[in-house]
Amino acid sequence: MSAVLVTGIGELVTNDPGRGAPLGLVGSAALVAEGDRIAWVGPAAAAPAADRALDLAGRAVLPGFVDSHSHLVFAGDRAAEFAARMSGQPYDGGGIAATVAATRAATDAELRALLAARVAELAAQGTTTVEIKSGYGLDVEDEARLLRLAGEVTSETTYLGAHVVPAGRSREDYLRLVTGRMLAACAPLARWVDVFCEPASSHAFDQDEARAVLAAGRAAGLLPRVHANQLSAGPGVRLAVDVGAASADHCTYLAPADVDALAGSDTVATLLPGVEFSTRSPYPDARRLLDAGATVALATDCNPGTCFSSSMPFVVALAVREMGMTPAEAVSAATTGGARALRRPDIGVLRPGSRADLAVLDAPSYLHLAYRPGVPIARRLVLDG
Ligand code: NIG
Ligand code: FE
Numbered sequence: 001m002s003a004v005l006v007t008g009i010g011e012l013v014t015n016d017p018g019r020g021a022p023l024g025l026v027g028s029a030a031l032v033a034e035g036d037r038i039a040w041v042g043p044a045a046a047a048p049a050a051d052r053a054l055d056l057a058g059r060a061v062l063p064g065f066v067d068s069h070s071h072l073v074f075a076g077d078r079a080a081e082f083a084a085r086m087s088g089q090p091y092d093g094g095g096i097a098a099t100v101a102a103t104r105a106a107t108d109a110e111l112r113a114l115l116a117a118r119v120a121e122l123a124a125q126g127t128t129t130v131e132i133k134s135g136y137g138l139d140v141e142d143e144a145r146l147l148r149l150a151g152e153v154t155s156e157t158t159y160l161g162a163h164v165v166p167a168g169r170s171r172e173d174y175l176r177l178v179t180g181r182m183l184a185a186c187a188p189l190a191r192w193v194d195v196f197c198e199p200a201s202s203h204a205f206d207q208d209e210a211r212a213v214l215a216a217g218r219a220a221g222l223l224p225r226v227h228a229n230q231l232s233a234g235p236g237v238r239l240a241v242d243v244g245a246a247s248a249d250h251c252t253y254l255a256p257a258d259v260d261a262l263a264g265s266d267t268v269a270t271l272l273p274g275v276e277f278s279t280r281s282p283y284p285d286a287r288r289l290l291d292a293g294a295t296v297a298l299a300t301d302c303n304p305g306t307c308f309s310s311s312m313p314f315v316v317a318l319a320v321r322e323m324g325m326t327p328a329e330a331v332s333a334a335t336t337g338g339a340r341a342l343r344r345p346d347i348g349v350l351r352p353g354s355r356a357d358l359a360v361l362d363a364p365s366y367l368h369l370a371y372r373p374g375v376p377i378a379r380r381l382v383l384d385g
Contacts, residue, residue, distance in 0.1 A: 001035045004383045005050035006061070010364045013062035014041055015336040015349040022328035023062075023366065024349075031061070033356035033383050041350055054383070060365050062331065064128025064357040064380055065312035066338025066348050068156070069249050069270055071303035072118045073111055073146045074136045076102030078304045082278065091279040092231070093196070093203040095305050096136070096164050103136040103146070111149055118302065119153050121310045126359030126378035129338070129347050131299075133194055135160030140182045147189035156342055158192035159183070159222060162213040164203040175209055179216035192246075193217025196227040197236035207235035214243050223343070229253050230275070241265045247297065247341040251284045252276060259285075263292035268341040270297040271333070273318040274307035286323035297337030298330060317373035327370045356383060 012029035019026065030047035032040040040048055081095045103111070115132075122130055132150035134157075137143035143161045150157045161178040165171050183193075196203075197210035204227070205213060214224040224243050228236025230250035237258040240248035248262065249270040262269045269289050276283045289296055298319055302310045309315075312334050319330040339348025346355050358381040361368060368377055 002052065003032050003034045003039060003050040005047060005053045006031050006033070006056060006383070007044055007047065007053060008055040008057045008059070009044070009061045010056075010058035011060040011366065012041070012350070013060070013331060013335070013366050014351060015063055015332065016041075016351045023332060029061070031350065036356055038350055038352055038354050038356050040352060056360060058364055060361040060363055060368070061381065062359050062361070062366055063335045063348050063350050064359045065126050065334050066342065066344070067122060067127045067130045067299050067302070067312055068247065068297055068338040068341040069272060069299035069301050070130055070132055071135060071160075071301070072130065072132045073115050073134070073149050074099050074103045074304055075106035075111060075114060076304065077308065081305065082308070085279060091281070091306060093164055093305075096203065097167055099136050099304050100138050100166065104139075104142050108145065108149065111146070112152070115149055115153060118310060122302075123380040125311050125313055125376070126380055127310075127312050128357035128359065128380055129156065129342070129344070130154055131156035131158060131192070131342060133158040133160040134186065134190075135163035138163065138166040140177070140185050143182055144185040144189060147186055151189055155191065157190045158194045158225065159186040159190040159217065160194045160196070161186065162195040162205050162210070164196065171209070175205075175212065179212055183216055183220050187217070187220035187222055190222055192225050193222035194225050194227060197234065197239060198231050199234040202231060207239055210236070210239055211243070214239075214245070218243075225249065225341075229258065233258065237261060241267045246343050249299070249301075250275065251289070252281055254285060254288070259288055259292050259294065262289060262294040268295045268297050268337065270299055270341050271319065271323070272299055272301040272307065272315075273323060274309045274315055275301050276322075277318060278307045278309070283318075283322045286319060286325050290325070290329060295337060295340055296329070296333045297341040298333040299338060299341075313369050313378045314373070316369045320370035321373070327367050331366050331369060358383070
């Protein structure tokens, strides 16, 4: 296996706790990658020899972003719904039906091309791992189809048959399908099970329904995560903690008991500030979560309804400007936080043995991610070829 020595790293974010706060930074750094793994990390002056060398001329390097929440397999867009929201319409999930119709009507080839373009868009902005959910099929064949397509580009696939109750179906019938035949078809194609949990009367699933979905998914070998507290301080977060979900995502509206529950658990609070931006909602109280000791992740939620942005740098900038996170906290949440939300100790960190998933900045420091919002300074660093 050939080894590549990367030199000229002006600032290296390792996220290795052994290297100290913040972010396990190493100045004037180098690293060696062998195949898809990191073999060595440290000060450039101590770097070993390798087969090939790449000089980054003072640029900053960090672990590639881990986007732990997206809905990338869909057709159509909802720009008109977005425009209506900007003139005061609230978001209630009702628009999901339009994406379901467009997605069902698309061929595999069309969906594959749309997905490939979106994955390339993420990589061009420094993302190296993306989780992708189903949820725009809402029948057995289409949910399985979306997961099959997602599985072609990531191992982090999530069954979200319980996104909303499709038009024309009774809740009871649909819940039976989601926990029965649809689950049986989808479980072999997914790692995770997710549910959109809100108080009864919304398009989503109430506490008991959501619990049933997660229990059935777990019995089929899937690991739980939850769309929680997006539209109200509902039951989602506490359900997520109660079932030991890897992550409670959104956390837009949190009661004090939700913060306490997250802080006392292994469930990661995954914040999606692109959604608040695109739905004109209040931002989650990241400061309170961090100060309470919760683990926080940042992700895009890239989807046609609530946030059609694939940009982790944008999310980092929002987290700093709008949620009171420091640049170091935001970068940590977008890398190692996402890795924790996906239970992946092999990513989000750069140390010997971890995956050589790298992002490089056309800038001398990670601080520029928030300091230069909207400027395309980040991209995935490809070492082989
Ligand atoms: O994460 N909340 C539910 N699902 C998505 C939005 C889906 C849509 O509106 O198309 C979300 O925000
Ligand atoms: Fe989502």
